[in-house]
Amino acid sequence: MTASTTRRSTAAHTRLAAVGAIAVAGALLLTGCGDQTKNDGSGNGSTAASAPLADKLPQAIRDAGVIKVGSDIAYAPVEFKDSSGKTVGIDPDLADAMGKQLGVKFDFENGTFDTLITGLRSKRYDIAMSAMTDTKDRQEGIDSDTGKKVGEGVDFVDYFTAGVSIYTPKGKDQGIKTWADLCGKKLVVQRGTVSEDLAKAESKKCAGGKTIALQSFDNDQQAQTRLRAGGADAGSSDFPVAAYAVKTSGGGNDFQIVGEQVEAAPYGIAVAKSNTQLRDAIQAALDAIIKNGEYGKIIQKWGVDAGAVTSAAVNGGK
Structure with a gap:
């Protein structure tokens, strides 16, 4: 096992899962004279009204309209391919709901689980969202097998417990x-x-x-x-x-x-430690969908209520 890349955790922690779902559409297109729209990365536009947290994102991501997500899309029901080849699951559903708050599309890219943090470090991905357990080893960049430091670690926005x-x-x-x-x-x-x-x-x-x-x-x-x-x-x-x-x-x-x-233990959305603005934007978006009820609907949809969280903690893993 590579440095702190357990799906879910180190020997003293876990990864649990949840259930799959079809990813929803991007942010709503609002039109009208004088509206200033932003590209949401899916060919649609979103106004400040439909994406209330857009200004929290780094400018480069706002301009691109996309958050690149590294994910092992073979872990049903958290993230997997349906019969038509579409990426579905609880993670895509939550990402879609957060995308509406932020005015961007979350673009899931398939990768082997134990390479996701490496891909995050190399900036291939903006975040890793793959039922990844938030642990101290991962936060600190420690190889859970050897106990040696192998990187700067990552920050987590915790969104589920398993x-x-x-x-x-x-x-x-x-x-x-x-x-x-x-x-x-x-x-x-x-x-x-x-x-x-x-x-x-x-x-x-x-x-x-x-x-x-x-x-x-x-x-x-x-x-x-x-x-x-x-x-x-x-x-x-x-x-x-x-x-x-x-x-x-x-x-x-x-x-x-x-x-x-x-x-x-908590599942966390992994973000590079150097990208605190993106981390805080993700945290704000997750808190927003918890408060507006979208999070609860998704969790209930897949029958995993027992793992629901009530707020978006950062680095809550032990």
Whole structure:
């Protein structure tokens, strides 16, 4: 796992998930004599009235009309491709709502999860929004495996709370209820996630010469495919993602969640530490949609009310 790039967290933290949704349209086009419109990046215009927080953005982003978002778009239901190839999920829905406040379009670009922070550092992306757990290691640029500093770190605007779950083939839990029960078993996870962190930490505690045989993949769908094919005993991912897989894979006949979710922690939108103006604009937009009720509608739409936040904290992870 690379420096503080767990999907969701370090060994002591998590990534949990949520549920998918079709991204909504860009800011409304308001016309009228004397109106000064701004490009929202989608071919439409938005006035100050329809984008009340536009002036909080850095001028370069206002001029471009777009916030470039790095995201691992293979983590249903947080962000994934629907049958038509469109990017959907809770993150795109929230981004669309925030975009209306800011007068810009959030343009999601697919990337492998453990490269998103690197892409943020290189300015390929303006933000990373991908069910990424806000942790101190990530904030400080610390590699969670080695404990060494590998970068300046990032700031987070926290927008959801989630924890990690274990799931098994349906009807074949092999007595697995806790992380300790995975000793001597084969576990599939997505590379760079809190699930991978937790598995590595737990494997070191296993007694009697046993370990957890860990198989890490580029995305969660690959891990699920391996488990579905009988190549492992269990899988682990954020609770909403695990719950979504249990509900949808094989019509609900492939998997089951075992035990309780652990290590609940905040998901954060990652922003470069040098870009405080963008960070503060994102925070203001998130607070605005929480207050106007749009956030709650999106959270309720995907049945993840338990993970809702009541305000947009910055760097609330531990």
